[in-house]
Structure formats: C-alpha cells, structure tokens
Amino acid sequence: MTSGKSSRDTEADSVQPLTARKPGHPVTLRDVAELAGVSSATVSLIVNKKKDARIGVETRRRVREAINQLGYRPNAMAKNLVSGTSRFIGLVADGVATTPFAGQIIHGAQDEAWKHGFVLLVANTEGDDAVEEDAISMMLEHKVRGILYSTWFHRAAEIPAALNETDFVLVNCFAPGTDAPAVVPNEVQGGRSATEILTRKGHRRIAFINATTPAPARDGRLQGYQQALASAGIPFDPHLVFDAYPDQEGGYAAADKLLDLNVTAVFCYNDRMAMGLYDALVRRGISVPDDLAVVGFDNQEVIAAHLRPPLSSVGLPHYELGAAGVRLLLGIEKPEGYPMVKIECPAVERDSVASTVPA
Amino acid sequence: MTSGKSSRDTEADSVQPLTARKPGHPVTLRDVAELAGVSSATVSLIVNKKKDARIGVETRRRVREAINQLGYRPNAMAKNLVSGTSRFIGLVADGVATTPFAGQIIHGAQDEAWKHGFVLLVANTEGDDAVEEDAISMMLEHKVRGILYSTWFHRAAEIPAALNETDFVLVNCFAPGTDAPAVVPNEVQGGRSATEILTRKGHRRIAFINATTPAPARDGRLQGYQQALASAGIPFDPHLVFDAYPDQEGGYAAADKLLDLNVTAVFCYNDRMAMGLYDALVRRGISVPDDLAVVGFDNQEVIAAHLRPPLSSVGLPHYELGAAGVRLLLGIEKPEGYPMVKIECPAVERDSVASTVPA
C-alpha cells in the first residue's frame, strides 16, 4: 500500500522530490543500499529484476522505497563498462542534403533499435571522409553493438576500413565485389509495380521517362518496366523510353517529346518529374488521367498525394530500410537474398490512372 | 616480447593488421602498456595528449608503435565513468511523421553537437508519453550533458517532469508560463518578410490566405503581415485575409474567393497552399506573376524551387533551430530574448513575384 515504484511521494508530508536531481552528487547504488540498510549487491539484484535471486519481501520493499526517495537512476556507463558492451547502435549517414525523405532511414532504424532496447548514435558526415572516420571511431570507442552505414540515395559505396572492427550493415547502398550485408530498395520490382499499375488497366502503349543520371535506380526501374511489359504480352519498344533530368524542369521539358509518342500512359522516373509534366499538360489542355495516365516514383507525400489529380506512385521504403538494417545487424532475421537484401517498393494507386484506357 | 594479452600472434612474420579487431578480447590500455614496457598511466597521458606531462621521446615512440600494432581504441565508457559525465546530448522528438523537413532539426543539432565534441542520442516518441518517459530515462541513465526536446511543428508543449533532472532546451516548442529555455522560429518576422517581398515591389492590395488550424504560426504570420503593411503605409483591410486548410487542396479551393478580392498579390500560409493555388490559376489562364504575385511559406525546396514559376517563400529555420538548441544547452551563447529565443525565418525570392506590379 505504501510503496510501489510509483513516481509519487511515498509517505509523510514532505519526502525527497523525485525530480530535480540536477545539483550535487548523483545518487549511486551505494547510497540506496545505505539508506535501505542492505548491501549494494542486493540493490543491484532488485534493480535488475533478477528472477532467480530470492530477495525477502521486506527487504525488497525497503529498497524500493529508498530508490524512490532518492530518485535513483542506474548509471549506464558503469553497467556498460562491466558488461563490456553497450546498447548502442551507430548510424552514419552521408548527408540528408537534398532529399527530404531519407531522414526516414533514421526514423526506421531508431524505432527498430528502440524495440530491442538499443539506442541510436547518429552521425552525419556530409560526405566528408575525415568526419566519417571520426564518426566511426567515436562509435567504436563507445563499443556500439554495430554500425549502420547509410547513404541518402541508392548507390554503390566503398566500405571505410574501420567498419571492419565491428558488425555493420550497409543501408541504401552496397559494396560491389564484397559480401558485406546490405539492405537496398528493390528497384526492379518497383519499376515493375509502377508499370503494372498501367498494364492492369489495359494500357499497351506506355512511355517511360527515365533519368539521365546513372544509378541503380535508373537501370533497375527500366528492367522492371520491361518485365511488366513482357508479362502483359506487350513487346518492348525502345522508342517509348527516353531520358530527362529527374526533376520538375525535366518533366516539364519532356512533355513535347512524350506527346509525339502517341502513348496512353507514362511512367516517370520520379514524382518531381511527374509534377513538372502535369504542369506542362495542364497548359496544353491535356487531362490526366482522361487523356494520359501518369505514374511516378518515390511516393513523395507532399507531391504525389496532393497533385491534381493525386499521383499514382511507388514508394521508396526508407523507413523499412532503416528498420531492416537494424534487424540484420542484430541477427534477428536473415531474409532471402542475404547478404544482399532487397526491400519491396510499395505501389500506391491514386487518381492519375483511370479505370479505363483513354481512347 | 613473447606474451601480451593481444588476441593475435605478436611477432612472427605477419604484423598485426591495424583493422579487424572484431574477434577476441578488446585491446586495453594495459595491453599497450605491457607491449611498450611502460605503465598504463604513461599510455593514458600520451593518448590524451596532456600538454604538461613530459614524456620521453623514445617512450612516446614505443607507445605510439604499440598502439598502432594493437589497433588500440580507448574505451569511452570507462572514460566517462571516471569523469562522471559523457559527451552525449539527447534529442527527443515527438515524431517526424508528416513533415519531411523537420528532420533538419536533428541534422542541425547533430552538426553543432559534433562541432563541440558531442554526439547525439536520438529518440523518437511518436507522441507516445510512455515512450517519451522511457527515452528520457535512458538518456538520463547515460548521463547526457543535456536534452533537446523538440516537436515537429511549432507549438506550445508541456515539459515532461523528468527533464528537470538535467539541463534541457525546448526546440520548435515552448512552455507557456515557465522560464524554460526555448528556441522557436520567429513567425512574426517571417510573416513580415513574406509580405515585404510584395510591398517592396509596390504591391498595395495584398491578400493573406491564413491557415484554419490554430497555431503560433497562424497568429504570428498574420501579425507580421500587418506589420509589413503598416510600415509600407498600407491600411489593413480585414477583407483581404481569409482562412483555408493549409495544403494543396486548400489553396486550390481558395482561388475563387481570392480572385473576387481584386488583389495584385497574395501571401499564402505555406508552400503547399501556394502549389494548389498555382494549379487553380493555371486552369483559369491566370499568370503568375504577371497577373498575380504569389509568396509562400516554409520554403519547401521540393515544391518552391520547382514550381513554374519558382515560388518566393520564407523558410522555417529547422536546421538552425537544432543548432541553436545545442548552443543554448552548452551555454555557448545566450542570445537576445533568452530564455525565449526566436530564430529568423529567411526570405527567398524567386520568380513568382515580378519586379513590377500587375496592372
């Protein structure tokens, strides 16, 4: 009735404030032990809820009380020192510079780590090798459980030497010619899913505006596009594929070339391109999806969900990338494809594709 | 020469690889000392580059060599345990859910912390109070130097009790009725700057589409709008201000109401609204900026920089918020307004405002 781990006063009128431990000396296990009149070992057992240790109910009560009165907090450093390991996972990122959504990698990693009792130590290298080395050193010195090495766009990467001193997983990147575990988006499936949104509705002349910039995404999505056509029995026509710079301006500028192709649908390399294309179409009085169906990529919420009409797209699974990275690192799962794990890019259908094919 | 606790052979032909310390026992200060034939204290002095300590040049050389051979890394836990403090700064965020750019708070905090030799411990609470409490506990147990408590949009917040056990700074939020240090965007100045982009070009009939959602941003930007009008000698006309839901749909729907107002310019509560408005204008054959000048807010790169024409906007200083939060926490600066520090929202002019006023 009296105690419990409750976070309120335990008895009497004025007890120690549980908060405000800021000033003075930090409360240690020994302080608690003294107050409770037991040894510090006993307190340790109680704090850590050791199942086997049989502690007298009265002792336990007194210790609990002392803990509350003193506002005791275990010192994680001391614990870690003893155990030789920490509950840290390091995440080094090469910069969140351009793309807003890559922060979701951090988010996913953090959530998953937390779920398993780990905390994220984050470092942003902004692509600077020296910073990167320092960051990894620092993590190593903190005896992290392992390191997630992530990039803001899907690409090949070199593994910094120091990474080999601990467990690590590459996230959103991969190291060709090595067997380093890596988690990357499944670009091929993504390209296929995007195209299938269109083939499923009966489209047969489907253009693909690819990026001018070389990247796994560029190759993968094209491959996926071809796969989708193939399985729909549509012959691949290279004339329907052309490149543009992967942003709004690129999409806008691509409109003329696209319209010459006489297609009923188009798959754009990304949402930004699609956004530019929309704009060009509106100015020409061409209606989406009635005159032309459009599918994007990235599923960038702020764009795709709010264009008029809302844009069908395929998402990059950044959150999942981070989360899966942590699971790989902790050895919780060894998914198909290990050490090269591909995460599905989910398709999201919106009104930019009608249920019927334009005439 | 023969033994050593090292986990590899010590002599023989093959020298120690400097990397790959993964397996076996970690190398300690003592291992280095033994190999170098000195005491661990000496090694400590050398590792920490103590200026005063005079170490023999030959000793120093031997120790250096031993360090390299063994691939020694100091154990941060042990260091921290001795010193009683860590080089951690905690950052608890209430979720990066909707807004992509709020991740910049983490980014800014991380960079600034790093600059001063600190590392960020991040936790995402997703608005869950229990998680929040756990997160703060965990940080306290790691003896963080202090905690940054941040929200993904500018708002009033309640201070979790446990925060009082350490130094803390509120970031992007504030606690009314307390003197808790807080760093927030200067919404009033932001609204003023946005409006001034227009008044400077000679616009005198300027509409303001505010948000329907109550928030410091809503009140502050309106106030800034009024200030800008006042200093341009333009009487405030309440008819020129109305509300809309702060997204693309809201902006799109606001077009008709706006056009009835017979204004030459409009300041939108945010870029998403402006994006929707653009769309509505294009469909009516109204040209930006020739028929109507438009200014947004948030300076959301992916939108503002790539609309057609590119949108003038005012940025939310998320990165700076995080960085300034760290500086406040570490006591590096005590800016004007402390404990309530307002960070400037920078105006970015683009082509959505012409150099001359529409007829």
Place this chain on the structure above:
DNA sequence: TTGAAAGCGCTAACAA
C-alpha cells in the same frame, strides 16, 4: 536470503 570483494578500463593524485 544477503554480504564481501574483485574487477570492468580508465584517470588522477602522489611518489619515486
């Protein structure tokens, strides 16, 4: 059921 004591890897007096 509880206590005593050793030690995790490092730093900081104080000696030598």
Place this chain on the structure above:
DNA sequence: TTGTTAGCGCTTTCAA
C-alpha cells in the same frame, strides 16, 4: 620522466 595506487558505479562469483 615515469610508476603506483586508488577509485568511478556497477555486476558477479563466492561465502556466510
């Protein structure tokens, strides 16, 4: 110029 020693706060045998 360098070594010895005593902890930092905690966990963990091993005794009692």
